[in-house]
Amino acid sequence: MPAELVVHVARLGERRIPFLHREHADEVVARWGEDWPDHTAEVEEWDRWRWEYEGLGGASAIREHVPERAVVFHARALFLPGGEHTASGGPEQWSMPTWDFETDRYTDRASAWRTSRRSGSGQEVEAQVRGTDKAAVETAFAEACAQAADRARNPGKYGDTDDW
Known part of the structure; x- marks a missing residue:
């Protein structure tokens, strides 16, 4: 699948945070896992269509930077x-x-x-x-x-x- 059609979703406990770049999702998952070792912290790959129709916030929620x-x-x-x-x-x-x-x-x-x-x-x-x-x-x-x-x-x- 072309890279621009993939959304990298950081699954943090029950929360899902979408990223344009895999390295940003990986960084958030690693730091979250250090802070909350007993909670789920993993990266899922979704196709963009699935995120836009099933993900919270649609395309506008996809982040291009690591959150504060x-x-x-x-x-x-x-x-x-x-x-x-x-x-x-x-x-x-x-x-x-x-x-x-x-x-x-x-x-x-x-x-x-x-x-x-x-x-x-x-x-x-x-x-x-x-x-x-x-x-x-x-x-x-x-x-x-x-x-x-x-x-x-x-x-x-x-x-x-x-x-x-």
Whole structure:
């Protein structure tokens, strides 16, 4: 099959990322395999027609370059109504290598944070931070926790009273 009719698909766990060039798919698969040794990481060859009709994103999803990869630092805390910090059942801070196609985890910002009120009877407020700069994430985490504690104590101030 002519090279321009082949799509090199990196199968990474359940995700499939298509590449124009085999070496790009091989590089991503090798690095993914190092990061996640217990997950599937292999290259599949698809004909272009099959990818355009069966692959997610069609022809526009085929990459000509290796995707961006970064170590993203995460922090998360949970606050009860009244502002008391509580254990969330997982680590409060962690980091992980993340690729730009993992949009739920990837960022290229030094830090970004948000607080949100969880739905349900508990009405806990969660602080979440992620970013590529560990010090910036730690600083943002302190700010996010302060706002989350205040939001847990003062739901009306943040427009959360409709949920009660």
